[in-house]
Amino acid sequence: MKTFPFIYNEPKQFLSSLQGKQWADFLLGEINPRFSVTTIKAKVVAVREETADAKTIVLKPNWLWKGFRSGQHVPVTVEIAGRRVTRFYSLSSRPNDKHLSITVKRQKGGLVSNFINTNIKKGDVLELGEATGEFVLPKTLPSKFLFLAGGSGITPIHSILKQLEANQFKGKATLLYFVRSFEDIILHSSLEEIAKSTGWLEIKYIFSDVPKEGYDSGFLTKEILQKYAEDLKSYSVYVCGPAPMQTKALSLLEGNEIKSELFLLPGQTSLKVKKTGTVDVFLSLSHKTIQVKGERSLLEELEDQGIYPQSGCRMGICHTCVCKKAVGSVTDLSNGEVSELGEENIQICVSRAESNLELEL
Missing domain, CATH: 3.10.20.30 (Beta-grasp domain)
Structure with a gap:
């Protein structure tokens, strides 16, 4: 049974005690863990397994959530062993979806990514901050996009693709997704659905560790770019992945309009x-x-x-x-x-x- 601390009998004293936002948050939290006057709290409404080491967490935030733009990331705070820890994760949903989603890949040595993949379940409540980031679509859309994703770097790009789909984009987009193996493709079914429903998205998976017949293997090279994106300088390029991939992309695509998001994993x-x-x-x-x-x-x-x-x-x-x-x-x-x-x-x-x-x- 939950109990409340002693409340003064005098009405003036009671009203005065409610003036503190922390006290108000406490009372609201006793009613519903998602209620708050100061903090964005989001209830986990679903957990979807994307790969053996990546999950999508579907969230229903409270009224303090101000929304986001496709491609942005959000601070997520969890309590681990009595300590509050915050990490930033890209949103994988699009702004107009009923709920928002983050897709988290388990990282070796990653305190929060491992905690989320192991412990977070439907009904839990996470603390969020405001969405930030400039890895977003411009107001005036170009006619051709080239997306380069590495590993979990696919998450903000997935959000952008969903937004382009909702905007009924009429141009052309090519996604080169560099990942360890076929089994490690994150958001695979959703990516294929976007490609099938739109007709303007071409996806090429390139596997670095486990080759698969009918697919390219290896890492980002000039040859790969020329194979799938003729007239490179005509593309608006979005790059999201580990530091070595981003560095390589910037050297190969000098002169292009490039937006990039750097992912430094714990081991890097x-x-x-x-x-x-x-x-x-x-x-x-x-x-x-x-x-x-x-x-x-x-x-x-x-x-x-x-x-x-x-x-x-x-x-x-x-x-x-x-x-x-x-x-x-x-x-x-x-x-x-x-x-x-x-x-x-x-x-x-x-x-x-x-x-x-x-x-x-």
Whole structure:
């Protein structure tokens, strides 16, 4: 049986106690876990298995949800072992759908992706933030699209394709989807339905690990692009996938109008470097000095020591983890650039220590 804390008998005192938004949220949460005056909460209305390690979570948000544009991502907060953890996931549904959806692929070492795939079920309530991101369609649509997706990078592209379908797009679109194997194709049936119902979408699956007869294999190359997209410069290009794929695409498509979304997986925040010993990191707001190996992102190495700075996407997109570096040098893991020694703002989720540092944390 649920109980409520003591409430004053005097009406004025009672009304005064209701003025705090946290108290109002508590009362509303006792009535319905999705009710809130401050927080976007969404009830899980369905969970669909896409592959052996990817699920689509269908959500019904409360009245605070302001909507989204196809291609955007949303912060999702869950509680794991008593700690609130936030990650960003691309929305895989389209804005006018009855419910919104995120599609989450289990990642090796991914705290939240593994938790969602293992534990989230129908009836659960997740906390969301506002949708953000510029990986969206322009107001005036081009006549030709080229979509390059790698792994779970298909999720925002799927949302964009659904929106184009709803808009009754009359041009041409080619999707090159690079994935490990046929069994790893995420949102497979939905992609095929879009292609079948529209007539303007051509899909080519390219398998990197397990070849399949009748399909291309390998990674993104100039030859693959020329094979399926003649006159490349006539296409508006959208790229979403891991850093190596994005880097390759940008080099091959120089001169094209390109929108890109970078996915840094947990294993990709580590680089193979030859280092010995540790570096000192002074946290000026905490008045604490710690030692890190400088082998992975600063965010990961701080978390290893029980320090949990505010973070979100963990892939250099949302800028939630930005902090001031007063002294020292870091490598930007998204592009390999080494910073100057002076003061600047850095994203600790994609920054690796190269020297002793002072951070405003």
